Amino acid sequence: xxxxxxxxxxxxxxxxxxxxxxxxxxxxxxxxxxxxxxxxxxxxxxxxxxxxxxxxxxxxxxxxxxxxxxxxxxxxxxxxxxxxxxxxxxxxxxxxxxxxxxxxxxxxxxxxxxxxxxxxxxxxxxxxxxxxxxxxxxxxxxxxxxxxxxxxxxxxxxxxxxxxxxxxxxxxxxxxxxxxxxxxxxxxxxxxxxxxxxxxxxxxxxxxxxxxxxxxxxxxxxxxxxxxxxxxxxxxxxxxxxxxxxxxxxxxxxxxxxxxxxxxxxxxxxxxxxxxxxxxxxxxxxxxxxxxxxxxxxxxxxxxxxxxxxxxxxxxxxxxxxxxxxxxxxxxxxxxxxxxxxxxxxxxxxxxxxxxxxxxxxxxxxxxxxxxxxxxxxxxxxxxxxxxxxxxxxxxxxxxxxxxxxxxxxxxxxxxxxxxxxxxxxxxxxxxxxxxxxxxxxxxxxxxxxxxxxxxxxxxxxxxxxxxxxxxxxxxxxxxxxxxxxxxxxxxxxxxxxxxxxxxxxxxxxxxxxxxxxxxxxxxxxxxxxxxxxxxxxxxxxxxxxxxxxxxxxxxxxxxxxxxxxxxxxxxxxxxxxxxxxxxxxxxxxxxxxxxxxxxxxxxxxxxxxxxxxxxxxxxxxxxxxxxxxxxxxxxxxxxxxxxxxxxxxxxxxxxxxxxxxxxxxxxxxxxxxx
Numbered sequence: 001x002x003x004x005x006x007x008x009x010x011x012x013x014x015x016x017x018x019x020x021x022x023x024x025x026x027x028x029x030x031x032x033x034x035x036x037x038x039x040x041x042x043x044x045x046x047x048x049x050x051x052x053x054x055x056x057x058x059x060x061x062x063x064x065x066x067x068x069x070x071x072x073x074x075x076x077x078x079x080x081x082x083x084x085x086x087x088x089x090x091x092x093x094x095x096x097x098x099x100x101x102x103x104x105x106x107x108x109x110x111x112x113x114x115x116x117x118x119x120x121x122x123x124x125x126x127x128x129x130x131x132x133x134x135x136x137x138x139x140x141x142x143x144x145x146x147x148x149x150x151x152x153x154x155x156x157x158x159x160x161x162x163x164x165x166x167x168x169x170x171x172x173x174x175x176x177x178x179x180x181x182x183x184x185x186x187x188x189x190x191x192x193x194x195x196x197x198x199x200x201x202x203x204x205x206x207x208x209x210x211x212x213x214x215x216x217x218x219x220x221x222x223x224x225x226x227x228x229x230x231x232x233x234x235x236x237x238x239x240x241x242x243x244x245x246x247x248x249x250x251x252x253x254x255x256x257x258x259x260x261x262x263x264x265x266x267x268x269x270x271x272x273x274x275x276x277x278x279x280x281x282x283x284x285x286x287x288x289x290x291x292x293x294x295x296x297x298x299x300x301x302x303x304x305x306x307x308x309x310x311x312x313x314x315x316x317x318x319x320x321x322x323x324x325x326x327x328x329x330x331x332x333x334x335x336x337x338x339x340x341x342x343x344x345x346x347x348x349x350x351x352x353x354x355x356x357x358x359x360x361x362x363x364x365x366x367x368x369x370x371x372x373x374x375x376x377x378x379x380x381x382x383x384x385x386x387x388x389x390x391x392x393x394x395x396x397x398x399x400x401x402x403x404x405x406x407x408x409x410x411x412x413x414x415x416x417x418x419x420x421x422x423x424x425x426x427x428x429x430x431x432x433x434x435x436x437x438x439x440x441x442x443x444x445x446x447x448x449x450x451x452x453x454x455x456x457x458x459x460x461x462x463x464x465x466x467x468x469x470x471x472x473x474x475x476x477x478x479x480x481x482x483x484x485x486x487x488x489x490x491x492x493x494x495x496x497x498x499x500x501x502x503x504x505x506x507x508x509x510x511x512x513x514x515x516x517x518x519x520x521x522x523x524x525x526x527x528x529x530x531x532x533x534x535x536x537x538x539x540x541x542x543x544x545x546x547x548x549x550x551x552x553x554x555x556x557x558x559x560x561x562x563x564x565x566x567x568x569x570x571x572x573x574x575x576x577x578x579x580x581x582x583x584x585x586x587x588x589x590x591x592x593x594x595x596x597x598x599x600x601x602x603x604x605x606x607x608x609x610x611x612x613x614x615x616x617x618x619x620x621x622x623x624x625x626x627x628x629x630x631x632x633x634x635x636x637x638x639x640x641x642x643x644x645x646x647x648x649x650x651x652x653x654x655x656x657x658x659x660x661x662x663x664x665x666x667x668x669x670x671x672x673x674x675x
């Protein structure tokens with residue numbers, strides 16, 4: 001999730017704040033109307049005094065005329081004209097409806113509160129609770145606003161019905177509630193819109209990622225049509241300026257009084273009264289006389305309440321501006337910040353980072369477009385990565401690194417580099433005869449199975465396969481020669497285990513030979529522009545291949561050249577013995593070759609250890625051209641250890657030399673005519 005602190009679900013505080021805004025807007029109006037009609041209430045008290053003899057002593061100074069007294073007495077049943085203010089009280093009814101709406105809203109929002117409380121306490125969320133929250137969260141702003149707005153609508157409808165249908169409602173009462181209706185309507189709109197936008201802000205900015213899955217939030221989860229930022233800005237501007245300004249205008253209108261209500265003719269006014277009412281245009285007497293019925297004035301008390309209402313409207317406007325600027329800014333900045341952050345993360349680690357589609361406007365479309373683009377880019381990168389991995393199965397990554405290339409796309413014909421490396425050649429002995437007993441499919445499966453066992457060993461020992469040649473493997477090792485030797489030993493050990501399985505399946509066990517040599521070689525790209533491949537060219541490669549062939553001649557598993565052996569840092573870690581000095585086909589110079597025995601069975605290693613000293617003595621006799629003695633010694637060794645083919649090879653070599661004579665240029669090297 002994007003946030004670590006799980007938020008609380010706001011419901012009651014939104015309702016209370018919105019209702020407080022409503023009453024803050026209408027309170028100055030109620031005070032103004034009460035003061036403006038205070039004299040009528042005083043007349044009402046005096047009228048009651050006349051009809052109530054017990055109250056007569058307390059009201060001795062009355063201004064009611066005889067007609068008023070007669071009217072009061074005529075209404076002995078108590079239905080006074082001004083009593084409508086008492087008997088018809090829509091404001092009390094409205095307050096009751098607001099309390100009821102609070103209860104309905106509490107029940108509606110309770111599942112959301114339980115859901116987020118369970119999240120904070122890391123408790124399991126019940127299925128019905130999750131289903132309810134997922135279904136109604138996006139609708140909660142409009143539903144909460146409708147619950148609150150319904151109380152205002154019903155109360156306003158009730159007010160209109162009362163003042164328009166009931167006969168006993170006086171003109172003053174109708175005028176009061178008519179004026180109250182417009183102020184209350186504007187205030188209720190401001191209150192409801194405030195609740196809606198606050199709840200909407202909470203849902204889109206704080207709640208979405210805790211209700212819906214990341215996969216859902218990558219796309220548009222809103223069912224309505226796409227909105228526009230322009231419309232939101234216009235609406236926010238109207239809410240923060242026009243509606244509060246309308247409240248100010250209503251207060252201005254309510255604070256004025258027509259001069260005609262004074263029931264005075266201009267001729268009856270004193271100069272001071274005229275100066276107060278008309279100001280500097282008092283000299284335009286004729287004009288004043290014509291406009292007298294349409295002119296108005298604002299008395300001190302009305303002005304005081306007018307300013308109180310204006311200040312209240314300004315305060316609400318500032319309050320609205322603060323919150324609406326914050327909400328509008330969050331609706332734009334928060335998604336954009338998340339988008340930029342995910343873009344940076346994607347650019348840094350090449351991983352897929354989706355952003356949340358929080359809004360239904362152009363920002364939401366941008367977020368959704370980014371997610372779609374990110375998915376396509378990620379899939380493209382994944383495809384390219386898989387393609388590169390596939391290429392690297394044909395051209396090893398180590399090969400590219402040695403050529404100084406980051407990608408296979410950078411390779412060009414003729415790229416080359418010279419390196420000192422260790423070369424390992426391995427081949428299955430007598431594979432031709434083995435393959436004749438298998439079908440083509442069985443041959444194919446057998447080779448893949450065998451090569452699949454050997455390839456990980458080479459990789460694990462820091463080498464890489466340059467090429468497969470049927471059942472043969474050519475591998476290169478950069479760095480320590482021990483890596484190649486260890487790989488050869490492990491390959492022999494794995495082959496022993498593999499042969500156990502073949503024996504259990506009544507299959508013929510297989511043997512392989514491994515040749516290891518170290519030297520300078522050239523790695524590069526050969527071929528044509530239409531077909532290229534990486535390869536290695538060097539005499540060292542040829543010698544390594546010849547050494548692998550000599551394993552059949554000497555009956556050895558692993559043969560290593562002297563050039564490779566002397567590079568081993570700790571030769572005492574390996575059990576090896578000298579084999580011969582040979583001149584392989586195609587080579588002028590002789591090479592000293594040795595046998596590595598660590599991969600053999602413990603029994604074979606023990607036999608080689610027991611024959612070591614006698615073998616060394618026999619070799620010395622051979623090198624000293626004492627072939628008769630050498631032949632006798634090798635014959636004795638061969639009789640004692642008949643499985644060691646090296647003794648037989650030397651024994652036959654001594655016999656041949658004694659029969660053919662010692663060549664004049666003999667240097668002890670065996671010239672190998674075959675590969």
